[in-house]
Amino acid sequence: MIRFLLKGLLRDKRRSLMPILIVAVGVSLSVFLHAYITGLMNDSIEMNAKLSFGHVKVVTKSFAENISQMPTDLALLETGALKEKLSQEFPDITWVERIQFGGLIDAPDENGETKSQGPALGIGVDLLSAPTGRGGEAERMGMAKSLVRGRLPEMKGEIVLSELFSQKLGVNPGDKITLIGSTMNGAMSYYNFILAGTLSFGVQVMDKGTIIADIEDVRLALDMEDAATEITGFFGSGYFSADLAADVKEKFLSNFPNPENDEYAPVMLSLKDQGSMGQFVDLSNTMGAIITFVFMLAMSLVLWNAGLLGGIRRYGEFGIRLAMGEEKNHVYRTLVYESVMIGIAGSVVGTTIGLFFAWLMQTYGLDLGDSMKGSSMMMPTIIRARITPVDFYIGFLPGIISTVIGAMLAGVGIYKRKTSQLFKELEA
Amino acid sequence: MENSAIIQINQLIKRFPMGKGEFTALKGINLNFGTGEFAGLIGPSGSGKTTLLNIIGSLDTPTKGEAVVLGKSISKLSAKESAKLRKESLGFIFQSYNLLQVHTVFENVEFPLLLLDYTTLERKKMVMDALEWVGLTDKVKSKPPQLSGGECQRVAIARAMVKKPSLVLADEPTANLDAANSHNILQTMLNLNRELKTTFIFATHDEKVIGYLKRKIFLKDGLVDQEEWMNQ
Structure with missing residues (x-):
């Protein structure tokens, strides 16, 4: 039979x-959209991770409690040894020291008097030491791609500013600027930098007042020898995984006891623990289910009608x-049974087509740079799809279920008809 | 009647809802059919012949009265039992052939056997035998759109006969055929009736068919008006 x-x-x-065509179209759209949304969400997550949050990060307990204020006085000490230990415990994770700080940038005129001033959000990262320098943090943060004028810091005492901030201050590459801040001991600090270049990340939150300097310069400026506000970890896969982050956190907790009365004890935060990234990651995970459900519903209705006509x-x-x-x-x-066969065939065709277009989108991406100017979110300007193992089977859910539901609904009409009535229609 | 009764119809009434009222298609039919009969229900449109044929074929149920087919009371059969009766013991031939258009002649004739427990080899032999009865062994792989009307009806006869049913019900089987094809088809059915002792009941008003019938039952307004037995 x-x-x-x-x-x-x-x-x-x-x-x-x-x-089969209806199923294939629906499935290919489901697969493509799933890969697209995964790519979009993951790129956004990764951009946030690379620029600020890391996949996991180690900070002091007190720093974690006051993280929005970036208090350098609550920074980690002896970070060289701590980083070494972390690298041994978690060899698959790349660990980097970073200092996030706030301060005031002062731009002097030709007489040395203040020409302009502005509040800055600073990041001290390893820009100069080999081999992690250019191949490491600068590349991770996409600094070369974001360069607008000048160049990246190549020697001690050089700094880069966001292009908007430099325009506001009226400074150009080669100009001298002064960072006015406070040391981690609470004293006032002044440190002169040469502006090496300007950057534009394409997102307002970063372009407003960001300054990036080599971590050793920041240590000198803020009197933070062998200290850092955080040691940031990036997973070897290059992508954030909530499960892996949870495992790493659990292992960290067993290796680095966290006494209640030690406010400088190192604690680990995952990307999900910071800002609103937890919601964002959860949203990215539920997006696949939402897409699948919407397509399943829409395709069931279409296939119900197609089934009735058939x-x-x-x-x-x-x-x-x-x-x-x-x-x-x-x-x-x-x-x-027929609908299952159609569902499988349509799903195979649709998944193949969907994956092909997702692959194109993953390889070449879509540049939305112009339309995202002024965005307040840290979003990548080139949108890329990301094909995950889920994409190879997610299309089969709407593909087969909707075809079966469509056939079952359509079949009810036939089933309810009296045999003799069907027989008359047969003779008509 | 040639042999023992395989169909007994007593005071059969069939009403259909029509608008707010009812239409009575059969008004109290009493008939018996025996094994090996070649009989016809004859009458104009609306006389009730197709309705009676549908009830005998367990495609419909009586409103009142009783129709016992091959020992089974039609009104007491469940849907499953009706299907079993049709599957095992009844064959149908229709005016418009009703062949499955995308399937070959072989597959069309084989279909009733797929519902029964025959092996592939048994099915193949039975199909080829049936196609030999109707002279279509050279058209095994053809599909209905490639056949003439007469050939299509012969495929339909082979399909109805392949499982060697006790009873074949034919509703206006020659209505779409020319005279030559009609005679050919009727002769084929008559031969099968003689050889296999299968009972044939026709619903018709076609003179060509009436000429072949051994028993003619004239229906008028849902009642048996007249009956004739022919000696052939």
Whole structure:
């Protein structure tokens, strides 16, 4: 009987081709959109991770409690040894020291008097030491791609500013600027930098007042020898994984006891623990389910109608099969079997097409730089899809379930008809 | 009657809802059919012949009265039992052939056997035998759109006969055929009736068919108006 049904499906193009096309279109859209959303969300997550949050980070307990204020006086000490220990405990994670700080940038005129001043959000990262320098933090933060004027720091005492901030201050590459801040001991500090270049990240939050300098310069400026506000970790896969982060946190907790009365004890934060990234990561995970559900619903409705039309066209066949002695529920079941075959075929075709377009989007991306100017979110300007193992099977859910639901709903109409009525329609 | 009764119809009434009222298609039919009969229900449109044929074929149920087919009371059969009766013991031939258009002649004839427990080899032999009865062994791989009307009806006869049913019900089987094809088809059915002792009941008003019938039952307004037995 299965062979009989299969032959009917293969030969009757109106019975198979159209539903397969509908399923294939829906499935390919589901797969592509899932990969697209995954890529978009992950790129945003990764951008936030690379520029600020890391996949995991180690800070002092007190710093974690006051993280929005970036208090350098609550920074980690002896970070060289701590980083070494972390690298041994978690060799698959790249650990980097960073200092996040606040301060005032003063731009002097030709007489050395203040020309302009502005509040700055500073990041001290390793820009100069080999081999982690250019190949490490600068590349991770996409600094070369974001360069607008000048160059990246190549020697001690050089700094880069966001392009908007430099315009506001009226400074150009080669100019001298002064960082006015406070040391980690609470004393006032002044440190002169040469502006090496300007950057534009394409996001307002970064372009407003960001300054980036080599961590050793920042240590000198803020009197933070062998100290850092955080040791940031990046997973070897290059992508954030909430499960891996949880495992790492658990292992960290067992290796680095956290006494309640030690406010400088190191604690680990995952990306999900910081800002609103937890919601963002959860949203990214539920997006796949939402897409699948929406497509399943829409395709079920379309396939229900297609099934009804197909069923009406096949009344003659159903009538004759009933006359031959086939039971109604058997006819109904064969409709469902057929829909499973159509669902599988459509899902295979749709998944292939969807993955192909997702691959194109993953490889070449879509540059939305112009339309994202002024955005307050840290979003990448080039949108790329990301193909994950889920994409290879996620299309089968809406593909098969919606086809079966469509066939079942359409079949109910046939099932409820009296045999003699179907028989009359067969003769009509 | 040629042999023991395989169909007994007593005071059969069938009403259909029509608008706010009812239409009575059969008004109290009493008939018996025996094994090996070649009989016809004859009458104009609306006389009730197709309704009676549908009830005998367990495609419909009586409103009142009783129709016992092959020992089974139609009104007491469940849907599953009706299907079983049709599957095992009844064959149908229709005016418009009703062949499955995308399937070959072989597959169309084979279909009723797929519902029964036959092996592939058994099915193949039975299909080829049935196609030999109707002279279509050279059209095994053809599909209905490639056949003439007469050939299509012969495929339908082979399909109805392949499982060697006790009873074949034919509703206007020659209505779409020319005279030559009609005679050919009727002769084929008559031969099968003689050889296999299968009972044939026709619903018709076609003179060509009436000429072949051994028993003619004239229906008028849902009642048996007249009956004729022919000696052939």
